[in-house]
Amino acid sequence: MKMFFNLCFTVIFTLSSFFSRAADVPVILVKANKSQWKIHTVSATKEAKFAAGELQKYLQKISGATLPAAKAPGNYSIIIGLKKDIPAAYQKILPVMDKGYDAYTVAVSAKPDVVVVAGENGQGIIYGVYDLLEKIGCRWFYPRQDSNDPEVVPSLSTVSINSSSWMVSSPTRYRIYNGDGWFFKMDYELAKEQVDWAMKNRYNAVGWQALASNANVSLFDQYDDFKKHGVETELDKRGMFIHGPAHSFDQLLNHDVYFKDHPEWFGLRDGKRVPQTYAGAQFCWSNQDARKEFTKNAIAFIEKAPLIKIFSNIPFDGGVPCACDICKKAGASNLLMVVASELAEELKTTHPDVMVETIGGYGAVPDPPTNLDVINERLRIIWAQWGRYHGVGYDDPAYDAKNLDNWRKAAKGGLSICQYYPDNFAEPWVMGPFTKAMVSDRRYFIKHNVSAMYMLTYPKGYWWNHGLNAYLGGRTYYDKTYDPYEAIRDYGLKYYGPQAGPYIADYYQEWATNIDLSYHVRDDTNNEDRKMLADEQKKFIEPAIAAAKGNKSYAYRVNRVAKLHALAMNMAEGHRLRGVIETLRKNSKFDDAAKVLEKAKVHTDGIMANFYALADMNQGLIERAEVGGFIKIGIKGWLDEEQKRIAAHDTTPLNPYKKLSETEMLPADVLK
Ligand SMILES: [Zn+2]
Structure with missing residues (x-):
């Protein structure tokens, strides 16, 4: 035994002193498309196997060279595996x-x-392998959802990395990506692409929003479909888990099954017991029998859904709480804590590996609970602020963190925060990277030990438009030293190429710095905003288009930015016309106001056509289903009221807070 130790010691000592740790010595992995290197996997885990496969696949794509597997480590080895399995001699060179x-x-x-x-x-x-591939030039800014826009994988005859060593770890334990393919009726191929992309960008779980009960597909059948379509396999080989099924109380206490025999289990609204559907109500959370059945059903599902490690169960979306006397007296937030705590307590012994989570700060439960005693020690809370303004982060003194702080104190088993950075449902249609909020939010996460970040992208049609925020967000929460603002430069250069890239990087950094521009472009721009948009067109967009001309991929990508920028300018002109009309009306020039209103009708029709055209490009810029709804209200909703006030010779402004002096009137506005 002793002799063996001595022998080992000698070998280790010799090897470790033999390693050259001098930085910046090029280590050539592939030369002239040929390699003498092998990949040696030291751990027999599924993740190590997957990581080795990814490394081999991408090195082959990059250089054409296929690195074979090696049975033992040695010179010209890429050794990968769990740290504890790395032979001691090689551990020595790791930081x-x-x-x-x-x-x-x-x-x-x-x-x-x-x-x-x-x-x-x-x-x-797996992250370490992706990092190594990124050092060689690979980037995964967007999921592979567009065959015209491939992953950024360089084509190299020589692959070389300078000698060095580094380490990275995450301050945030769970990083959950709820991509737009994971909502309601699943698109399994899309869902799998988003699993792949999420792992590459340092997420370790996916969020799942199940179909509601009115779709008549049980949670069991929905989970079974993950298996049938290979989604479970894709998650499993990466060691990822599922967070969900999110809004699902209507599935877990199904109206069709229970209402007939137990109407009193369901919520009271306007004096009647109603189901958990739109215009209905949440079930009667104070009813003990209803809760018991709910818990039983939840456990039955959890047993059949092994990849769900955070059982996030949330009241159905958009429903008011039960209005019975007992529920009203107890308060919705206190009662929801009871519902979820009972489930957490039941699972404590039977499924200790499954965390239980419900929601706070959202929907039926905006206010924090007043009775913290009823909350189970294992209960997690996911806190969400829908429609949040991203100009300030949670750590910013200008942010009112009272609601968040109080819910955090209620989250005895850990807090998840729902981030809407890449979402569109509540965000502007043309927007910059929310890097300022990301950095401030991350400080809040670290300071208060927030254990999960949940990123939401919805609906489908905006996937490219807002994808940069999902990318930057994933990276920001994984690595506390990652600077998302600086990363915009890398994004520009790698995605749009060395010529056009610097213009696009400057462009997005300007939007990130002036995040109000995004909100103004949606709601109302002023002269300064319009000047900035016009300057950006000249300074960044036009030169980028010219610089990308010779390269099909770069031109295709720059075109998306240019199209969105043109839409922003188009909307801004609509705001200007609205301001001109209001100014004229304020000064009792009603005939002139009516003339400009006719022009505004034509112009806003043009904006609508612009939205439809972008949606029809089918490149993830605009969701077509929203154009005729939310978007139309925003673009054309003001015209009728303005027309009425002109006809009534009413001088009062539509928006009394707007500074009309900021609107520039051009001679062409009233002249034919
Ligand atoms: Zn009730």
Whole structure:
């Protein structure tokens, strides 16, 4: 035993002193499309196997060289696996792992030529491999949803990385991506692409919003479909889990099954017991028998859904709480804590690996609970502020964090925060990267040990438009040193190319710095905004189009930015016309106001046509289903009221807070 130790010691000592750790020595993995390197996987886990496969696949795509698997480590080895399984001799060259989640360390050594990718856990191994591929030039800014827009994978005959070593770990334990393919009626192929993309961008779980009960597909059948369509397999091989089924109380206490025999289990609204549907109400949370049945059904489902590790169960979306005397007296937030706590308590012994979560700050439960004693120690809360303004982050003194702070104190089993950075349902149609909010929010997460970040993208039609925020968000919460604002530069250069890239990077950094521009473009621009948009067109958009002309991919990508910018300018002109009309009306020039109103009708028709054209490009810019609804109200909703006031010779403004002096009137506005 002793002798063995001595022998080992000698080998380790010799090897470790033999490694050259000098930085910036190029380590050549592939030369002239040929490689003498092999991949040695030291851990027999599914994640290590997957990571090795990804490394081999992308190196092959990059260089044409296929690196074979090696049975043992040696010179010209890429050694990958769990840190604990890395042979001691090679552990020596790895930096010490920081505290944090899903960590990895990488060492690239010359003399002998060895690369080591070591994960603290399965996720760490995979992230480490992606990091290595990013060092070589790969980027995964968007899911592979558009065959005209491939992943950023360089084509190289020589693949070389400079010798160095580094480590990364996450301050945020769970990073959950709810992509638009994971809502309601699932698109399984899309869902799988989004799993792939999420893992590449350092998420470790996916969010799932199940179909509501009125779709007549049970949660069991929906989960079974994950298996049938290979979604479960894709998650499992990456070691990812599911957060969900989200809004699902109507599934867990189904009206069709129980209402006939137990109407008193359901919510009271306007004196009548009503189902958990639109214009109905939440079930009667104070009814003990109803809760018991609800808990029983939830557990039955959890048993059949092994990949759900955070059972996030949330009241059906848009429903008011039960108005019976007992429910009213107890308060909706207090009662929801009771409903979810009973389930958490039941699962404590039977399914200790499943976390239970419900919602706070949203829908039927806007206010924090007043009775914290009823809350189970294991109960998690997901807090969501729908329609949030992203100009200030949670850590900013200008942000009123009272509601968030109080819900955080109620979340005894851990807090998740729902982030709407890439969402469109409540965000502007043309918007910049929310990097300011990301950095401030991350400070709040770290300071208060918020354990989960949940990122929501909905609906489908905006996936590219707002995808950059999902990308930057995933990276920001994984690595506390990641600067999302700086990362915009890398995005520009890698995605739009070295010529057009700098213009687009400047463009998005300007939007990130002036985040109010996004909200103004949706609601009402002023002269300064319109000047900025016009300047950006000249300074960034036109030169970028010219610079990308010779390259099909770059031109295709720049065109998307240009189209969205043109839409922003178009909307801004609509705002200007509205201001001109109001100014004329205020000054009792009603005939002139009527003339400009006719022009505004034509112009806003043009904006609507612009929205439809962008939706029909089918490139993830605008969701077509929203154009005739929300969008139309925003663009044309003011015209009728304005016409009425002109006819009535009414001088009062539509928006009394608007500074009309900011509107510039051009001679052409009233002249024919
Ligand atoms: Zn009730």
